[in-house]
Amino acid sequence: MALRLSSVLxxxxxxxxxxxxxxxxxxxxxPIKVSVVIEASNEATQVHHTSxxxxxSLLGALRRLQHTDSDFKFTVTEDPDYGYYxxxxxxxxxxxxxxxxxxxxxxxxxxxxxxxxxxxxxxxKAYEHITLKLTTW
Numbered sequence: 001m002a003l004r005l006s007s008v009l010x011x012x013x014x015x016x017x018x019x020x021x022x023x024x025x026x027x028x029x030x031p032i033k034v035s036v037v038i039e040a041s042n043e044a045t046q047v048h049h050t051s052x053x054x055x056x057s058l059l060g061a062l063r064r065l066q067h068t069d070s071d072f073k074f075t076v077t078e079d080p081d082y083g084y085y086x087x088x089x090x091x092x093x094x095x096x097x098x099x100x101x102x103x104x105x106x107x108x109x110x111x112x113x114x115x116x117x118x119x120x121x122x123x124x125k126a127y128e129h130i131t132l133k134l135t136t137w
Contacts, residue, residue, distance in 0.1 A: 027053055027054055028054070029051035029052065029053055030051060030052055030053075030054060030124075030125070030126035030127070031049065031050075031051050031126065031127060032049075032050060032051065032052050032061060032124045032125075032126070032127065032128045032129070032130060033047060033048070033049055033127075033128070033129045033130070034047075034048045034049075034050060034061075034062070034065060034072075034129075034130045034131075034132065035047050035048075035129065035130070035131045035132070036048070036072075036089055036090060036131075036132050036133075037131055037132070037133040037134070038092060038133075038134045039133060039134055039135045039136065040136075041134075046071070046072075046090070048065055048069055048071070048072050050062070050064050050065035050068065050069070051064060052064075052123070052124040055123055056123060056124075057119070057120050057121065057122060057123060058104070058115075058119050058120075058122040058123070058124050058130065059076065059084055059119045059120045061124055062074055062119065071090075072089075072090065073088075073089070073090055073091065074086060074087075074088060074089045074090070074132075075087045075088045075093075076119060076120075082118060083118045083120045083121060084118055084119050084120035085102075085118050085119060086101075086102035086104065086119055086132065087102075088102075089102055089132050089134070092134055094134065098136070099136050099137050100134055100135065100136050100137075101134075101135065101137060102132055102133070102134055102135075103132075103133045103134075103135045104119060104122065104130065104131070104132060104133075105130070105131040105132075105133055106124075106128060106129070106130055106131075107128070107129035107130075107131065112131055112133075
């Protein structure tokens with residue numbers, strides 16, 4: 001109870017010091033573009049548009065896209081040590097037998113660069129172009 005009371009008093013002091021607009025700043029979604037590329041396939045690149053929350057994960061943005069675009073579907077697998085990774089996109093799964101996996105790339109100055117974290121940890125920036133590419137190892 002004392003902790004809650006002190007938290008409320010601290011909040012009240014901040015509101016008094018900075019005013020209510022500090023607490024009323026809404027988070028705005030930022031647009032991103034997602035391309036789906038299947039290497040060694042005759043399929044055209046699919047381009048989708050969605051949004052991400054500031055500081056939010058790519059996983060959240062892809063889930064938002066899946067809920068709003070019936071032409072985009074994906075599944076993830078959660079590894080207890082390494083977190084979420086893409087398992088399939090639009091019904092196409094990576095395969096150990098075929099040595100394929102879904103690589104996540106970002107368009108940095110017109111160069112596609114692999115991201116260095118998983119789909120659950122990567123935070124897209126406003127207007128970023130993300131490419132999901134089925135590729136071989």
